[in-house]
Amino acid sequence: MRAITRETIHKNFHQYQMKKFLKGIFSLLVFFAISFILSTVSVKAQDNSLPGAEYDWGIALLRDGRHADAAKQFESELRGGMKIATERWIDAISYAAMLGETQYQMGQLPAALESFSTAIRLSIQHASWPTKVSNIPNPGMFTLKAVPWVDPTPNRNLMRVPEKFSILFGDLYHGNKYRTGGIAMAPSMKSIRATKIFNGTMLAIRRRAELLGPLGAGDELNSQLLTQLTQVQRSLAGTWFQAWLEIEIGLCHLSAGKQDDAIQSLMRGALINGNAHPLTPISYVELGKLQMKSGHYEKAFNLFLDAATIAYHYENVEMMTEAFELLENAYCQRNPQMVCPQLGSAAEWAKAKDLPLLYATLQALRVNDFMRFKQVRPALEALAIAEKTIAKQDVSAGRIGAILNYQRARIALLDPTPQSQRLGMESLSRAMNFMRFGAVWNFHLQQVDIRLLNGQLTTRKALDAYQLLLREPTAVDWSLNPIESLAVSMTPRPGTWENFFLCAVDMEKKEEALEISERAKCAAYLQSLDFGGRMHSLRLLLESPENDLTVSQLQRKRDILTEYPNYEVCSQKVRNLQMKIRQMSLPVTQKDDGKTLTEALKEVTELSRRQEAILSAIVLDRRVIDVVFPKIRTTKEIQASLPKGEAMLVYFAARNQLFLFLLNNERMAMWKIVDSGAGIGSSRKNKSNENLLTSLQLNFASMLKEMGLGSGNIRPEILLETNWKKAAQRVMADLTKNSQANFASADFTSLVIVPDRFAWYVPFETLLIQTPKGARPTISQFAIRYAPMASLGTPWKNTQLPKSPYSMIVGGKNMPSEKIQNRFEKTLKRPVIFEEKSYGGISPGTPGTVSSVFATEFDKMFVFADLKNDESASYSIFPMALDYGTREATLGYWFLLPHGSPRLIFLNGMRTQCESLIKKASKSSKKQLQAIPGQEMFLTSMAFLANGADTVILPRWNLSGSTPWRLMTHFVDQLPENKNSAYAWRKAILKLASSEISVNAEPRLAKSDDVEQISCSHPFFWAGYLLIDSGSGSLQSMERLEKLAAEKENASNLPPVNAPAKPRPLALPVPENEEEPNRQDSKISPANPAPQKPEGNGALAPLPPMGGSGNTQAVPMGGNVPVPLD
Structure with a gap:
């Protein structure tokens, strides 16, 4: 033990x-x-009333900004609420509506729409529930208490409505269900909070109407609810439930677009026997919105103030928040000279009552109010309070968070320092990241797209909806909702524009279809720029000559300059400095001259930086800024601008289809590209190929491949072959099948081409057409020029800016012989050679000497050097090539001030996706294009034109050596002698094509022992360039033509005796190897046209063909008469 x-x-x-x-x-x-x-x-x-305490807890979470927890709470109640068998009861209306509101505030608009639709379905299912309420009591009256933001307290009567009502639950005749079938539910009495249920239905109707936008007019759910409410209202006559149903009916009318009926119903339901009630704020808010749309801002302000005050008495914080948001907006439109006094008092009350979301919202509204007067310090204080209040809550990532980021951007952009500008752009980026999916306007467009593609919307209704929603934000839009207007301007939506275009095509509205294609291209360009092109438009508005502006644009320009006079002061100084620089002798050779030039450029840079700071302070204001460039024209205006003898061919790609428009000043045709069934590109032979427009692309790639492109250096022997001609004929067949275009017998001599997508790479000049002398390239028939938009294809400027006497030449590694260089320089007045180590005598990197500033001082710019850019690059290329790697030297910085650009720009070394397209078209190739085909060509050309260029020459594929120098020599030499650049370009090509070149002079040609000299008639040498021009002609050519016209008129007025011969009419330039056609012996002439074979009418082109005989005969490419260049 x-x-x-x-x-x-x-x-x-x-x-x-x-x-x-x-x-x-x-x-x-x-x-x-x-x-x-x-x-x-x-x-x-x-307390077993429905909706119960759990609903109140969800509301409390919302008011705290804890939206994720609130959503969970409402979802839980929606699943576990009262049910009759498996069907939800009327309390679920409130849960579904508030769940939708939570999702709406967090930018989850598709989910919000579904939640509101659920609430509407439940309201339809239980539409008769107000008739089952027993013993509706007579309401009492409120004892008014002081209102913090209204002094004195308004003298009005407010009804005291009971919170709870008894309602019959079940069926008095439930025994019959055992015989007839159905759910048998014994009758009992339940307690409900009727105000919450009515409020849920009204919220669902209002928000759903807001989310549907123009689609609400034909909404089936809204129509069913309106029918049900109208029937129930008759059985409630004499009760004050009738007034609440009147408000619901008015909201349904408003959703359906019946404004007059809506106003009548909302006014009848706003008061009961002259007394306000808990749902009066809803009626007042909607009536106030209608007053805002009508421009009655004083009435709207009073309605919103009354709504906020009544909501205060009934402790409806959600309606108070909405009323104050609208109240501040209406107050701003009244344009008072003081901040809104109600906002500060309301904010103090919200803080005292511990209502974080309302408090943050009111502080955000105060920021906007302070910013009207550029009161930065109080705006920053209010912004900091709002951000701190919701910093740790879910709602900071929602709609209120986006608004605060937007306000932060507005304040930061007022400060010109780089750090503040960067912070401002970061804040704006965060705001727009939310608004891209959280903006209601963007959601409207998304809904139209989805319903159209799903067959839920007719083409006609979709066309009307797109016409409304794809408008440029108006002055009212910018004034009432600037953040939504900016969001819709900055959100790319190419698919939506394509849907809009196809709707017009389906409706056979070809004129409208062309206009839509123009607007789509304009939107694509503007959305590639900062602020959706808003800053760019602001620069052009203030820098454009007054003659190039409309009356409204001119008034807006004067208003801005009056408000910001320092901008015009800086502009005048910059113009004076630029004039001083143009009077200097370049290139500078003396040290003192170089210092003077550098100081002048440095001052221009500093003045421009100040101007940019002013623009940053303006760009997010609540003001409309019109799009100055590009100026979109209607189809009628484009046709009217085309001179006789000129036609325009416009491409537009939509949903893997390519459409073409051919128009002159009288007629217009439209057709869709179809498979011609010819060649390797036939879709019958390539059914598995998923490339865009398989037939046309493969035939085009085949043509380029036959020309030797797409595989590095080219063997000279390939350029002696003619296999490319068969592929060129196939491409032309693809372009014209099922159309009425007949280029062989066209009645025009000048052709403007507006490409789209990969069509930028198609060398239209090489496509073969049948002539009396056989197949000939189109350049032998027409003077061809290109334009990024149809609206820019004809002269669009009214004023010519001051001209510089200097031309810039930037050489490259593969320079031609000195003789060829000298010949080119002699065609220019004052050429300035830019080498790798200097800018006309100025060291690179010196302040003010980046190309984006320096290039504005030149009239012409020829860059033969390799730009070393990515194939898909546009704004990131370095146009002058010498300052590669300097951020401020990229094309994107050319948009900044000082405004200006050389009038003629040639970029020989720009790399494009053209040859990559050949590799992508190959079945065995896995190479993918880096961007949308042709996008780099479109954006680059638009950038140069926007900054002041008249003529831009871009390469499709790379060429170096002596060929580009020869071509430019011919072109510049012909400019003063021809009608416009296109005619000079045509003659330059014909001259080059009739010459020969040494194989060793072109680096892209492989060395050959058998071939030393080769003819330039092969399109490899001349078809790789696009001449982008409006056809306005140079000042020299216009002066020469005016002089010839005057001489002709004087000659016609001389007496017949001994009168000199009349001058010959102007005609197309004839190349040196082309003989003047003998018009007397010619079988085909304008007076004796060739017989026309009737063409089949395509489904999209019901107009008669543009036929007729051309003014000139076809000329062969090549020949035995070389043009000596070396």
Whole structure:
């Protein structure tokens, strides 16, 4: 037996005490648990009204900004609410509506729409529930209390409405269900909070109408609810439930677009016997919105103020928040000279009552109010308070968070320092990241797209909806909702524009289809720029000559310059400095001259930086800024601008289809590209190929491949072959099948081509057409020029800016002989050679000498050097090539001030995706294009034209050596002698094509022992360039033509005796190897046209063909009369 020691006794005693302590703790926990359960049951027993306390808890979470928790709460109640068998009861209306509101505030608009639709379906299903409410009591009257933001307290009568009502639950005749079938539910009385249910239905109608936008007019759910409410209202005549139903009916009318009916119903339901009630704020808010749309801001302000005040008495914080948001907007439109006094008082009250979301919203509204007067310090203080209030809450990532980021951007952009500008752009980026999916306007467009593609929307209705929604934001839009207007301007939506275009095509509205294609291209360009092109438009508005602006644009320009006079002061100084620079002698050779030039350029840079700071302070204001470039024309205006003898061919790609428009000043045809069934590109032979427009692309790639492109250096022997001509004929067949275009017998001599997508790479000049002398390239028939948009294809400027006497030449590694260089320089008045180590005598990197500033001082810019750009690059290219790697030298910085650009720009070394397209078209190739085909050509040409260029020449494929120098020599030499650049370009090509070149003079040609000299008649040498021009002609050519016209008129007025011979009429330039056609012996002439074979009318082109004999005969490419260049 073990001995009992003192230690054992102590040990056992301590174990006993520990067991006793643990038992006590356990008993205490059990007591508290039972107490909690009993208290919960007691609460449930005391208040079993629906919606119940859980609903109130969800509302409290919303008011705290805890939207994720609130969403979970409402979802839980929606699943677990009262049900009749498996069907939800009327309390679910409130849960679904508030769940939708939570999702709406967080930018989850598709989910919000579905939640609101659920609430509407439940409201339709239980539409008769108000008739089952028993013993509707007579309401009492409120004892008014002081309102913090209104002094004195308004003298009005407010009804005291009971919170709870008894309603019949089940069926008095439930016994019949056993015989007839259905759910048998014994009758009982339930307690409901009718105001919450009515409020849920009204919220669902209002938000759903907001989310549907123009689609709400034909909404089936809204129509069904309106029918049900109208029937129920008749059975409630004489009760004050009738007034609440009137508001619901008015909201349904508003959703359906019946504004007059809506106003009548909302006014009838706003008051009961002249007294306000808990739902009056809803009626007042909607009536106030209608007053805002009508421009009656004073009436709207009073309605919103009344709504906020009444909501205060009924403790409806959600309606107070909405009313104050609208109140501030209406107050701003009244344009008072003081901040809104109600906002500060309301904010203090919200803080005292611990309502974080309302408090943050009011502070955000105060920021906007302060910013009207550029009061930065109080705006920053209010912004900091708002951000701190919701910093740790879910709602900071929602709609209020986006608004605060937008306001932060506005304040930061007022500060011209680089750090503040960067912070401002980061804040704006965060705001727009939310608004791209959280903006209601963007959601409207998304809904139209989805319903159209799903067959839920007719083409006609979709066309009308797109016409409304794809408008440029108006002055009213910017004034009432600037963040939505900016979001819709900055959100790319090429698919939506394509849907819009195809709707017009399906409706056979070809004129409207062309206009839509123009707007789509304009939107694609503007959305590639900062602020959706808003900053760009602001620069052009202030820098454009007054003659190039409309009356409204001119007024807006004067208003801005009056408000910001320092901008015009800087502009005048910049113009004076630029005039001084143009009077200097370049290139500078003396140190003092170089210092003077550098200082002048440095001052121009500094003045421009100040101007940019002013623009940053303006760009996010609540003001409309018209799009100055590009100027979109209607189809009628484009046709009227085309002179006689000129036609325009416009491409537009939509949903893997390519459409073409051919128009002159009288007629217009439209057709869709179809498979011609010819060649390797036939879709019957390539059914598995998923490339865009398989037939045309493969035939085009085949043509380029036959020309030797796409595989590095080219063997000279390939250029002696003519296989490319068969592929060129196939491409022309693809372009014209099922159309009425007959280029062989066209009645025009000049052709403007507006490409789209990969059509930018198609060398239209090489496509063969049948002539009396056989197949000839189109360049032998027409003067061809290109334009990025149809609206820019004909002269669009009214004013010519001051001209610089200097021309810039940037050579490259593969320079031609000195003789060829000298010949080119002699065609220019004051050429300035730019080498790798200097800018006309100025060291690179010197302040003010980056190309984006320096290039504005030149009239012409010829860059033969390799730009070393990515194939898909546009704004990131370095146009001058010499300052490669300097961020401020990229094309994107050319948009910044000082405004200006050389009038003629030639970029020989720009790399494009053209040859990559050949590799992608190959079945065995895995190479993918880096961007949308042709996008780099479109954006680059638009950038140069926007900054002041008249003529831009871009390469499709790379060429170096002497060929580009020769071509430019011919072109510049012909400019003063021809009608416009296109005619000069045509003659330059014909001259080059009739010459020969040494194989060693072209780096892209592989060395050959068999071929030393090769003819330039092959399109490899001349078809790789696009001449982008409006056809306005140079000043020299216009002066020469005016002089010839005057001489002709004078000659016609001389007496017939001994009168000199009349001057010959102007005609197309004849190349040196082309003989003047003998018009007397010609079988085909304007007076004796060739017989026309009637063309089949395509489904999209019912107009007669543009036939007739051309003014010139076809000329062969090549020949035995070389043009000596070396």
